[in-house]
Amino acid sequence: xxxxxxxxxxxxxxxxxxxxxxxxxxxxxxxLRTITTEAGVNLAAANYYFRSKEVLFRAxxxxxxxxxxxxxxxxxxxxxxxxxxxxAVGEVLRAFLEPAFRASTSPGAEMFRKxxxxxxxxxxxxxRRIVYExxxxxxxxxxxxxxxxxxxxxxxxxFWRLASVFGAMMYVRADSGRLxxxxxxxxxxxxxxxxxxHLIPFLxxxxxxxxxxxRDENEREST
Amino acid sequence: xxxxxxxxxxxxxxxxxxxxxxxxxxxxxxxLRTITTEAGVNLAAANYYFRSKEVLFRAxxxxxxxxxxxxxxxxxxxxxxxxxxxxAVGEVLRAFLEPAFRASTSPGAEMFRKxxxxxxxxxxxxxRRIVYExxxxxxxxxxxxxxxxxxxxxxxxxFWRLASVFGAMMYVRADSGRLxxxxxxxxxxxxxxxxxxHLIPFLxxxxxxxxxxxRDENEREST
DNA sequence: GTCTATATGTGGATAGAC
DNA sequence: GTCTATCCACATATAGAC
Numbered sequence: 001x002x003x004x005x006x007x008x009x010x011x012x013x014x015x016x017x018x019x020x021x022x023x024x025x026x027x028x029x030x031x032l033r034t035i036t037t038e039a040g041v042n043l044a045a046a047n048y049y050f051r052s053k054e055v056l057f058r059a060x061x062x063x064x065x066x067x068x069x070x071x072x073x074x075x076x077x078x079x080x081x082x083x084x085x086x087x088a089v090g091e092v093l094r095a096f097l098e099p100a101f102r103a104s105t106s107p108g109a110e111m112f113r114k115x116x117x118x119x120x121x122x123x124x125x126x127x128r129r130i131v132y133e134x135x136x137x138x139x140x141x142x143x144x145x146x147x148x149x150x151x152x153x154x155x156x157x158x159f160w161r162l163a164s165v166f167g168a169m170m171y172v173r174a175d176s177g178r179l180x181x182x183x184x185x186x187x188x189x190x191x192x193x194x195x196x197x198h199l200i201p202f203l204x205x206x207x208x209x210x211x212x213x214x215r216d217e218n219e220r221e222s223t
Numbered sequence: 224x225x226x227x228x229x230x231x232x233x234x235x236x237x238x239x240x241x242x243x244x245x246x247x248x249x250x251x252x253x254x255l256r257t258i259t260t261e262a263g264v265n266l267a268a269a270n271y272y273f274r275s276k277e278v279l280f281r282a283x284x285x286x287x288x289x290x291x292x293x294x295x296x297x298x299x300x301x302x303x304x305x306x307x308x309x310x311a312v313g314e315v316l317r318a319f320l321e322p323a324f325r326a327s328t329s330p331g332a333e334m335f336r337k338x339x340x341x342x343x344x345x346x347x348x349x350x351r352r353i354v355y356e357x358x359x360x361x362x363x364x365x366x367x368x369x370x371x372x373x374x375x376x377x378x379x380x381x382f383w384r385l386a387s388v389f390g391a392m393m394y395v396r397a398d399s400g401r402l403x404x405x406x407x408x409x410x411x412x413x414x415x416x417x418x419x420x421h422l423i424p425f426l427x428x429x430x431x432x433x434x435x436x437x438r439d440e441n442e443r444e445s446t
Numbered sequence: 447g448t449c450t451a452t453a454t455g456t457g458g459a460t461a462g463a464c
Numbered sequence: 465g466t467c468t469a470t471c472c473a474c475a476t477a478t479a480g481a482c
Contacts, residue, residue: 010465026346028251031457042467047459114346121341121397123249128399136404143405159410160421163402164391171390172383174344176351179386181359182366187382198383202429209428212421233447254475265449270477449482456475464467 011049013039016108019060023115027057027127058130061119064103064112065134071099072138076145089149090204096142097169097199101192110190117174120166150207154215165203172199234272236262239331242283246338250280250350281353284342287326287335288357294322295361299368312372313427319365320392320422324415333413340397343389373430377438388426395422 008016017039021030032053036043050056075095079087103109119131146158153161175189189195231239240262244253255276259266273279298318302310323339326332342354369381376384398412412418 022346024346025348026249026251028249029347032459033457043458044460044467045465048465051459053458118344118346120401121344121394121399123245123247123337123341124252125248132401132404136401140405155406156410156417157421159402159406160395160417161425162406163395163412164387164422164425166402167390167392167394168387169390171344171393172386176344178343178355178359179382179389181355182363183378183382183385187379189386194379194383198380198435199387201432201435202384202387205428205432206425209424212424255477256475266476267449267478268447271447274477276476447482449480451479451481453478454476457473458471459473460471461469462467463469464465 010039010041010045014041014046014049014056015060015063018056019108019115020111022057022060023111023118026118026122027053027124032056054126054130057126060112060115061130061134064109064116068099068103069135069138071103072096072142075099076141080145085148087145087149089146089207090200092142092145092149093165093200093203093207094196095145096165097196100169100173101195105192113173114175117170117172118176120170120174146207152215153211154213156213157211157215160212161207164206168199168203233262233264233268237264237269237272237279238283238286241279242331242338243334245280245283246334246341249341249345250276250347255279277349277353280349283335283338284353284357287332287339291322291326292358292361294326295319295365298322299364303368308371310368310372312369312430313423315365315368315372316388316423316426316430317419318368319388320419323392323396324418328415336396337398340393340395341399343393343397369430375438376434377436379436380434380438383435384430387429391422391426 007013014035018035021035021038024030032046033043035056036046046053046056050059072095075098076092079091079095083091101113116131119127122128122131143158143162146162147153150158150161172189172195179189180187230236237258241258244258244261247253255269256266258279259269269276269279273282295318298321299315302314302318306314324336339354342350345351345354366381366385369385370376373381373384395412395418402412403410
């Protein structure tokens, strides 16, 4: 092994191993010893390059979330310009979902999709803090876009519908294996294009059903 | 404290404390010490009543999943009889979702909904094993019902649509707090009736969109 | 059944040699 | 930068007194 010659260096090998093992066992389910062994580096190296296990976990996210956020921002900005600020909901969904599934086609990116999906409902406060911090700024801009795309929905309606949108996206990214058990192992969720092609029509239809609750007048914003 | 007089006994207090703490920190994120302290029992009692931490975790699930499964089975059976084996997809969704949200209105039941939702994509092999084992038998009967309700969908289409259904249900049950951060703290997911009222129309619309993939002829079953 | 005390293992993190 | 050796906190689980 010649770290500076062939293959990724120790830091990248640590990030790759951590990405996979956190995805498969969760933050608390895997030890630094296991991660460093898989990465082929000494235990002490993990604390040399990263200050702690939590920082390593955060670094795994930061490496992947940046590009996703940048793609989402670019697509949203282009969409808003093209639609004069009144986008179709299906287009907002597309700008939100495509970067989440397409971003990077490396093998590690697939592991990260699982990690991200699974972390999105991980109860551990450490995990939640990191996930929210990295995804929320861009997500809140999409919430605004959804409001503009669905001006007849009350905040409450929007809240429940976005729960379905987030839940569906997250469940597919998490790829828990449950539905393969129920429907057959030949099926799989790892194809980003298939995920996009199936999720967008389903979620668009859901977002477009007539309002359930009555819209409070004082919620209305000027357009 | 008089265990046999007022209030729940040590086993129930352990189950209640474990339910809450597992929901809030995950299986690996909380120790038996913390659980027994919260339950007001000695550490050794946990290993006396339950053989291990994993058995305690399983017992938490078994206490709640039994009634949900029974309700689901009853509703499904009644639906199939009423519809002569060709149910409307919205009715299948109702029979699947209502028990998951209504089952028991005790405060503990709300914590369990979070635990169950969060556990459904928990990466830990121990957690996955228990969740699948307890929910799968009834869930696979619902998969059959969905097939009958949507006979024009290919297995692949059904797979992706059920991912959205499972994902939405799970995300609402998990109640990660993410959407409250994005839309406002006055909103909440803890009202079972509101969850049902919003999820069913959304998911019905998604299930009813025209097929995306072409249906393979050799998938067709006699009706 | 309920406690104290403890066995036994593993975790994250670090000191300090090279 | 990279290693060995180790500190120390905390985990699960149990033995054994009462």
